[in-house]
Amino acid sequence: MISKDEILHVAELANLKFKDDEVDSFVDQLDKIVSMASNLSTVDTDGIEPTYHMGDTSTVFRADEGVHTQTREQMLENVPEVQDNLIKVPTIVDKEDDE
Amino acid sequence: MDYFNETIDSLHTKLVNKDITAEELTKDTLQKIHDKETNLNAYVTVNDDAVKDAAKVDADGIKGNLSGIPIAIKDNILTEGLLTTASSKILSNFMPVYNATVTEKLNAAGAINVGKTNLDEFAMGSSTETSYYGTSHNAWDYTKVPGGSSGGSAAAVASGDAIAALGTDTGGSIRQPASFNGIFGIKPTYGRVSRWGVIAFASSLDQVGVMSKRVEDSAEVLSTISGHDVHDSTSSEKEVPDYRANLNKDMHGVKIAVPKEFWDEGTDPKVLEQIDAALDVYKKLGATVEQVSLPTLKHAVEVYYVIASSEASSNLQRYDGVRYGFRAKDVKNIKELFVNSRSEGFGDEVKRRIMLGTFALSAGAYDAYFKKAAEVRTIFINELSDVLSKYNLIAGPVTTTTAFGINEKIDDPVAMYMNDILTIPANLAGLPAASVPAGLADGMPVGLQLMANKFDEQSIFNAAYALQEENKFYEQIPTALKGED
Numbered sequence: 001m002i003s004k005d006e007i008l009h010v011a012e013l014a015n016l017k018f019k020d021d022e023v024d025s026f027v028d029q030l031d032k033i034v035s036m037a038s039n040l041s042t043v044d045t046d047g048i049e050p051t052y053h054m055g056d057t058s059t060v061f062r063a064d065e066g067v068h069t070q071t072r073e074q075m076l077e078n079v080p081e082v083q084d085n086l087i088k089v090p091t092i093v094d095k096e097d098d099e
Numbered sequence: 100m101d102y103f104n105e106t107i108d109s110l111h112t113k114l115v116n117k118d119i120t121a122e123e124l125t126k127d128t129l130q131k132i133h134d135k136e137t138n139l140n141a142y143v144t145v146n147d148d149a150v151k152d153a154a155k156v157d158a159d160g161i162k163g164n165l166s167g168i169p170i171a172i173k174d175n176i177l178t179e180g181l182l183t184t185a186s187s188k189i190l191s192n193f194m195p196v197y198n199a200t201v202t203e204k205l206n207a208a209g210a211i212n213v214g215k216t217n218l219d220e221f222a223m224g225s226s227t228e229t230s231y232y233g234t235s236h237n238a239w240d241y242t243k244v245p246g247g248s249s250g251g252s253a254a255a256v257a258s259g260d261a262i263a264a265l266g267t268d269t270g271g272s273i274r275q276p277a278s279f280n281g282i283f284g285i286k287p288t289y290g291r292v293s294r295w296g297v298i299a300f301a302s303s304l305d306q307v308g309v310m311s312k313r314v315e316d317s318a319e320v321l322s323t324i325s326g327h328d329v330h331d332s333t334s335s336e337k338e339v340p341d342y343r344a345n346l347n348k349d350m351h352g353v354k355i356a357v358p359k360e361f362w363d364e365g366t367d368p369k370v371l372e373q374i375d376a377a378l379d380v381y382k383k384l385g386a387t388v389e390q391v392s393l394p395t396l397k398h399a400v401e402v403y404y405v406i407a408s409s410e411a412s413s414n415l416q417r418y419d420g421v422r423y424g425f426r427a428k429d430v431k432n433i434k435e436l437f438v439n440s441r442s443e444g445f446g447d448e449v450k451r452r453i454m455l456g457t458f459a460l461s462a463g464a465y466d467a468y469f470k471k472a473a474e475v476r477t478i479f480i481n482e483l484s485d486v487l488s489k490y491n492l493i494a495g496p497v498t499t500t501t502a503f504g505i506n507e508k509i510d511d512p513v514a515m516y517m518n519d520i521l522t523i524p525a526n527l528a529g530l531p532a533a534s535v536p537a538g539l540a541d542g543m544p545v546g547l548q549l550m551a552n553k554f555d556e557q558s559i560f561n562a563a564y565a566l567q568e569e570n571k572f573y574e575q576i577p578t579a580l581k582g583e584d
């Protein structure tokens with residue numbers, strides 16, 4: 001069983017928040033999904049290597065040269081708030097905590 | 100212009116003979132799309148500027164087979180200067196500043212992008228009902244889902260809006276909607292097509308593919324978009340065959356395996372009837388058909404949802420409201436900016452998967468869920484490669500039922516996830532797989548699934564072509580469209 005506290009902890013890790021009524025329905029739905037996933041424990045995987053990726057395992061090298069395909073202006077085109085050609089965000093260090 | 104009686108070949112001939120110009124063809128297509136959008140909602144963005152691109156193709160002269168051919172592109176594939184939303188609120192204002200490699204390749208071939216097709220948000224879903232832009236409708240019955248996540252692409256092709264469309268397939272997102280809409284759809288081998296510029300869902304599973312009414316048209320488009328790309332180190336350096344030129348419908352000596360579990364997973368007997376009939380066609384054409392077993396299939400959905408959601412939770416960390424996409428208003432600090440932008444920007448299904456993935460990757464759950472799923476994935480890959488060491492193809496149904504009703508399953512995620520059990524195997528193992536129209540059950544299309552060894556797309560195209568030439572399913576007009584026009 002997944003508890004409400006666990007859901008809130010995972011939400012914190014995932015940078016998500018839910019309204020109170022949403023949390024209950026997420027507890028219920030995620031519990032069903034996690035129960036389904038728990039069936040995996042019945043499979044014997046002793047000595048089996050996990051498959052984490054599908055690509056060729058060989059390392060790909062290229063010359064250590066920068067390739068600039070977009071201009072600064074293009075890179076900033078989708079930024080929600082720009083000031084002085086820089087990305088603007090709210091306070092990073094919370095002043096109240098500092099003072 | 101509608102495409103029921105056309106192929107890329109027939110359109111190419113008309114363009115070369117100047118029976119129609121690329122500009123006229125594009126204008127006609129756009130008109131058709133606009134006329135049908137009320138019923139279908141197949142597109143997020145219709146590219147009315149495509150007329151200018153077509154005029155340019157006319158000016159430059161019709162060259163290769165795709166020159167001047169209108170094609171639709173799923174809205175999770177980047178198109179420079181044309182809105183690309185992944186059907187999510189969080190990307191509802193996103194204007195790409197570069198093209199995905201597949202877009203670039205289609206442009207280079209002179210294809211005309213007529214619009215961006217609707218999908219489940221971030222390709223997460225099996226019905227297109229999780230789209231921020233509303234659900235698309237099945238071209239055969241507007242009260243039913245078109246499948247997902249490439250539901251818009253499937254509805255566009257099935258309704259004759261586009262000769263072909265690009266889709267993406269992470270757990271069946273091309274094959275299931277192709278099956279639900281009575282068209283052909285192929286997911287190539289993992290690595291066959293570059294994923295650069297394709298909005299990531301689950302990086303070890305995602306692959307771009309093609310949907311069309313006719314097998315030969317997908318063969319043409321897949322050859323065009325395939326190949327190595329310096330921008331995607333997982334893309335293969337293997338030479339790209341000319342699938343279209345190599346089409347061969349001779350089935351003599353072809354060995355087909357049918358996993359008995361595909362018949363046991365509660366699959367609707369009326370669906371199985373159509374699949375059995377398709378297999379009989381192959382036997383008649385000289386193929387051998389034998390039953391095999393994939394005992395781990397019953398765990399495929401569990402493995403898939405743990406791995407796909409874990410990779411998604413990692414890929415979707417980048418949506419934080421800082422550099423692009425939706426940004427929440429009135430926030431006090433940077434943490435609140437991240438949390439509010441994500442919470443207001445993502446829909447419920449995306450949040451569910453991020454939550455499942457974050458849980459599966461968290462310290463206490465990693466070994467029991469993520470690592471365990473990756474181990475069971477290995478067992479499953481071995482089972483599939485064992486079968487494919489003895490057979491050319493694996494065949495079976497694409498889905499356990501035909502298209503279900505809108506709102507029928509959306510509130511029950513587990514029931515919705517189980518819908519993908521027969522398509523997930525190909526993604527877990529990186530194998531090429533397709534859905535070929537087999538027939539109708541209760542008036543709705545049924546798709547035959549064909550899977551092959553890695554990089555053996557040709558065997559799939561050939562077998563699909565053989566069935567197509569026997570049953571000529573493409574001659575059928577979707578029921579909902581009859582009486583329109």
